[in-house]
Amino acid sequence: MQPRELRRYLHEHIPLSKAMGTDVVVAAADGVTLSAPLLPNINHRETVFGGSASALALLAAWALLYIRLTRAGVDGRLVVQRNTMHYARPITGDFTATAALADEAAWRKFVITFTRKRRARISVMVKLHCRGETVGRLEGEFVALAPGPVTNVLQT
Numbered sequence: 001m002q003p004r005e006l007r008r009y010l011h012e013h014i015p016l017s018k019a020m021g022t023d024v025v026v027a028a029a030d031g032v033t034l035s036a037p038l039l040p041n042i043n044h045r046e047t048v049f050g051g052s053a054s055a056l057a058l059l060a061a062w063a064l065l066y067i068r069l070t071r072a073g074v075d076g077r078l079v080v081q082r083n084t085m086h087y088a089r090p091i092t093g094d095f096t097a098t099a100a101l102a103d104e105a106a107w108r109k110f111v112i113t114f115t116r117k118r119r120a121r122i123s124v125m126v127k128l129h130c131r132g133e134t135v136g137r138l139e140g141e142f143v144a145l146a147p148g149p150v151t152n153v154l155q156t
Contacts, residue, residue: 010024021041077146088134098129124140126140
């Protein structure tokens, strides 16, 4: 998937990404990097609002799984089940979020489980950077659900 295709998809289907000024730097199966400018994400202290940092990280993680599922021909709805955000320092400028799988071997298990049970869970790690420094990280668990009625994801 090309970065411009992913950007268009995010802006059309997740309007918050457009409001945040999200751009796609890298859109690949082994990693996704999104960027966002400071100004639409600024808080009262003239740093990035924590919710914006968390949102960009979640978008990067979701986009990584979306690309991988699309590439694998798996038709599943992705939802975040839980996440933990760690802020190392204030974000004082434009920033990026780079997502990668926490455990590459877990991807095969994820696809096999989804094929068998029609739902599966996987972890994604995201690092936030600003001006060449790591400023935060997100650890997230996502669930893929088969199309159809919403089910209780806590049962996976």
